[in-house]
Amino acid sequence: MNKHTPGPWVAMKDGKYVTENPWSVDHEDGHDNTTAPIGGPDGQVVALVVMDDEHSENRWDDTELDANARLIAAAPDLLAALKLTSDCLSKCLTGGEVSAALAGRALVAAGEAVTKATVA
Structure with missing residues:
Protein backbone atom coordinates (compact mmCIF):
# COMPACT_ATOMS: atom_id res chain seq x y z
CA MET A 1 0.00 0.00 0.00
CA ASN A 2 1.31 3.46 -0.87
CA LYS A 3 2.02 5.93 1.89
CA HIS A 4 0.31 9.28 1.94
CA THR A 5 1.20 12.37 3.93
CA PRO A 6 -0.03 11.60 7.45
CA GLY A 7 -2.85 13.62 8.93
CA PRO A 8 -4.19 15.73 10.23
CA TRP A 9 -4.92 17.69 7.08
CA VAL A 10 -6.71 21.04 7.19
CA ALA A 11 -8.29 23.32 4.61
CA MET A 12 -6.16 26.47 4.50
CA LYS A 13 -6.53 29.88 2.94
CA ASP A 14 -3.65 32.32 2.69
CA GLY A 15 -1.57 29.96 4.84
CA LYS A 16 -4.02 30.12 7.75
CA TYR A 17 -6.54 27.61 9.02
CA VAL A 18 -9.54 29.62 7.87
CA THR A 19 -11.89 29.47 4.93
CA GLU A 20 -12.63 33.07 4.05
CA ASN A 21 -11.05 34.89 1.10
CA PRO A 22 -9.69 32.02 -1.01
CA TRP A 23 -6.66 32.41 -3.18
CA SER A 24 -7.40 33.40 -6.75
CA VAL A 25 -5.35 32.60 -9.84
CA ASP A 26 -5.87 34.95 -12.79
CA HIS A 27 -5.33 33.64 -16.31
CA GLU A 28 -4.26 35.58 -19.40
CA ASP A 29 -7.66 34.98 -21.03
CA GLY A 30 -9.38 36.90 -18.23
CA HIS A 31 -10.95 34.08 -16.22
CA ASP A 32 -9.67 32.94 -12.88
CA ASN A 33 -9.56 29.89 -10.66
CA THR A 34 -10.34 30.03 -6.97
CA THR A 35 -8.14 27.69 -4.96
CA ALA A 36 -8.03 26.28 -1.45
CA PRO A 37 -4.81 24.61 -0.31
CA ILE A 38 -4.95 21.56 1.93
CA GLY A 39 -2.21 21.65 4.55
CA GLY A 40 -0.50 18.71 6.18
CA PRO A 41 0.69 18.42 9.78
CA ASP A 42 3.72 20.66 9.21
CA GLY A 43 1.76 23.25 7.25
CA GLN A 44 3.05 22.01 3.88
CA VAL A 45 0.51 21.97 1.05
CA VAL A 46 -0.47 18.35 0.27
CA ALA A 47 -3.31 19.12 -2.15
CA LEU A 48 -4.89 22.06 -3.91
CA VAL A 49 -8.62 22.29 -4.52
CA VAL A 50 -9.32 24.34 -7.63
CA MET A 51 -12.64 25.68 -8.87
CA ASP A 52 -12.60 27.10 -12.39
CA ASP A 53 -14.77 30.17 -11.91
CA GLU A 54 -15.58 30.38 -15.61
CA HIS A 55 -17.10 26.90 -15.80
CA SER A 56 -18.78 26.67 -12.40
CA GLU A 57 -22.48 27.18 -11.81
CA ASN A 58 -21.50 28.69 -8.45
CA ARG A 59 -19.17 31.24 -10.02
CA TRP A 60 -19.36 33.81 -7.23
CA ASP A 61 -20.05 31.39 -4.37
CA ASP A 62 -17.23 29.64 -2.51
CA THR A 63 -19.62 27.17 -0.84
CA GLU A 64 -18.74 24.35 -3.25
CA LEU A 65 -15.01 25.06 -3.03
CA ASP A 66 -15.11 25.09 0.77
CA ALA A 67 -17.12 21.84 0.87
CA ASN A 68 -14.64 20.14 -1.48
CA ALA A 100 -18.02 -2.42 23.22
CA ALA A 101 -15.11 -0.03 23.77
CA LEU A 102 -13.56 -0.84 20.38
CA ALA A 103 -16.92 -0.60 18.60
CA GLY A 104 -17.54 2.70 20.37
CA ARG A 105 -14.14 4.07 19.26
CA ALA A 106 -14.94 3.09 15.67
CA LEU A 107 -18.31 4.81 15.84
CA VAL A 108 -16.86 7.97 17.39
CA ALA A 109 -14.00 8.07 14.85
CA ALA A 110 -16.46 7.71 11.98
CA GLY A 111 -18.74 10.43 13.36
CA GLU A 112 -15.86 12.84 13.93
CA ALA A 113 -14.47 12.22 10.44
CA VAL A 114 -17.85 12.78 8.81
CA THR A 115 -18.30 15.98 10.81
CA LYS A 116 -14.86 17.23 9.74
CA ALA A 117 -15.74 16.47 6.12
CA THR A 118 -19.16 18.11 6.13
CA VAL A 119 -19.53 20.83 8.75
CA ALA A 120 -18.37 24.34 7.98
Whole structure:
Protein backbone atom coordinates (compact mmCIF):
# COMPACT_ATOMS: atom_id res chain seq x y z
CA MET A 1 0.00 0.00 0.00
CA ASN A 2 1.31 3.46 -0.87
CA LYS A 3 2.02 5.93 1.89
CA HIS A 4 0.31 9.28 1.94
CA THR A 5 1.20 12.37 3.93
CA PRO A 6 -0.03 11.60 7.45
CA GLY A 7 -2.85 13.62 8.93
CA PRO A 8 -4.19 15.73 10.23
CA TRP A 9 -4.92 17.69 7.08
CA VAL A 10 -6.71 21.04 7.19
CA ALA A 11 -8.29 23.32 4.61
CA MET A 12 -6.16 26.47 4.50
CA LYS A 13 -6.53 29.88 2.94
CA ASP A 14 -3.65 32.32 2.69
CA GLY A 15 -1.57 29.96 4.84
CA LYS A 16 -4.02 30.12 7.75
CA TYR A 17 -6.54 27.61 9.02
CA VAL A 18 -9.54 29.62 7.87
CA THR A 19 -11.89 29.47 4.93
CA GLU A 20 -12.63 33.07 4.05
CA ASN A 21 -11.05 34.89 1.10
CA PRO A 22 -9.69 32.02 -1.01
CA TRP A 23 -6.66 32.41 -3.18
CA SER A 24 -7.40 33.40 -6.75
CA VAL A 25 -5.35 32.60 -9.84
CA ASP A 26 -5.87 34.95 -12.79
CA HIS A 27 -5.33 33.64 -16.31
CA GLU A 28 -4.26 35.58 -19.40
CA ASP A 29 -7.66 34.98 -21.03
CA GLY A 30 -9.38 36.90 -18.23
CA HIS A 31 -10.95 34.08 -16.22
CA ASP A 32 -9.67 32.94 -12.88
CA ASN A 33 -9.56 29.89 -10.66
CA THR A 34 -10.34 30.03 -6.97
CA THR A 35 -8.14 27.69 -4.96
CA ALA A 36 -8.03 26.28 -1.45
CA PRO A 37 -4.81 24.61 -0.31
CA ILE A 38 -4.95 21.56 1.93
CA GLY A 39 -2.21 21.65 4.55
CA GLY A 40 -0.50 18.71 6.18
CA PRO A 41 0.69 18.42 9.78
CA ASP A 42 3.72 20.66 9.21
CA GLY A 43 1.76 23.25 7.25
CA GLN A 44 3.05 22.01 3.88
CA VAL A 45 0.51 21.97 1.05
CA VAL A 46 -0.47 18.35 0.27
CA ALA A 47 -3.31 19.12 -2.15
CA LEU A 48 -4.89 22.06 -3.91
CA VAL A 49 -8.62 22.29 -4.52
CA VAL A 50 -9.32 24.34 -7.63
CA MET A 51 -12.64 25.68 -8.87
CA ASP A 52 -12.60 27.10 -12.39
CA ASP A 53 -14.77 30.17 -11.91
CA GLU A 54 -15.58 30.38 -15.61
CA HIS A 55 -17.10 26.90 -15.80
CA SER A 56 -18.78 26.67 -12.40
CA GLU A 57 -22.48 27.18 -11.81
CA ASN A 58 -21.50 28.69 -8.45
CA ARG A 59 -19.17 31.24 -10.02
CA TRP A 60 -19.36 33.81 -7.23
CA ASP A 61 -20.05 31.39 -4.37
CA ASP A 62 -17.23 29.64 -2.51
CA THR A 63 -19.62 27.17 -0.84
CA GLU A 64 -18.74 24.35 -3.25
CA LEU A 65 -15.01 25.06 -3.03
CA ASP A 66 -15.11 25.09 0.77
CA ALA A 67 -17.12 21.84 0.87
CA ASN A 68 -14.64 20.14 -1.48
CA ALA A 69 -11.71 21.41 0.60
CA ARG A 70 -13.27 20.08 3.83
CA LEU A 71 -13.90 16.68 2.24
CA ILE A 72 -10.33 16.35 0.98
CA ALA A 73 -8.85 17.63 4.27
CA ALA A 74 -10.84 14.94 6.11
CA ALA A 75 -9.43 12.12 3.93
CA PRO A 76 -6.87 10.81 6.48
CA ASP A 77 -9.50 10.85 9.24
CA LEU A 78 -12.05 9.11 7.01
CA LEU A 79 -9.48 6.47 6.05
CA ALA A 80 -8.53 5.79 9.68
CA ALA A 81 -12.19 5.53 10.71
CA LEU A 82 -12.95 3.20 7.80
CA LYS A 83 -9.99 0.95 8.68
CA LEU A 84 -11.12 0.73 12.32
CA THR A 85 -14.73 0.06 11.32
CA SER A 86 -13.64 -2.54 8.77
CA ASP A 87 -11.57 -4.34 11.41
CA CYS A 88 -14.55 -4.42 13.77
CA LEU A 89 -16.92 -5.73 11.10
CA SER A 90 -14.42 -8.33 9.91
CA LYS A 91 -14.10 -9.68 13.45
CA CYS A 92 -17.89 -9.76 13.87
CA LEU A 93 -18.47 -11.53 10.57
CA THR A 94 -15.82 -14.17 11.17
CA GLY A 95 -16.99 -15.13 14.65
CA GLY A 96 -14.54 -12.96 16.53
CA GLU A 97 -15.42 -10.74 19.44
CA VAL A 98 -15.41 -6.96 19.37
CA SER A 99 -15.48 -5.15 22.67
CA ALA A 100 -18.02 -2.42 23.22
CA ALA A 101 -15.11 -0.03 23.77
CA LEU A 102 -13.56 -0.84 20.38
CA ALA A 103 -16.92 -0.60 18.60
CA GLY A 104 -17.54 2.70 20.37
CA ARG A 105 -14.14 4.07 19.26
CA ALA A 106 -14.94 3.09 15.67
CA LEU A 107 -18.31 4.81 15.84
CA VAL A 108 -16.86 7.97 17.39
CA ALA A 109 -14.00 8.07 14.85
CA ALA A 110 -16.46 7.71 11.98
CA GLY A 111 -18.74 10.43 13.36
CA GLU A 112 -15.86 12.84 13.93
CA ALA A 113 -14.47 12.22 10.44
CA VAL A 114 -17.85 12.78 8.81
CA THR A 115 -18.30 15.98 10.81
CA LYS A 116 -14.86 17.23 9.74
CA ALA A 117 -15.74 16.47 6.12
CA THR A 118 -19.16 18.11 6.13
CA VAL A 119 -19.53 20.83 8.75
CA ALA A 120 -18.37 24.34 7.98
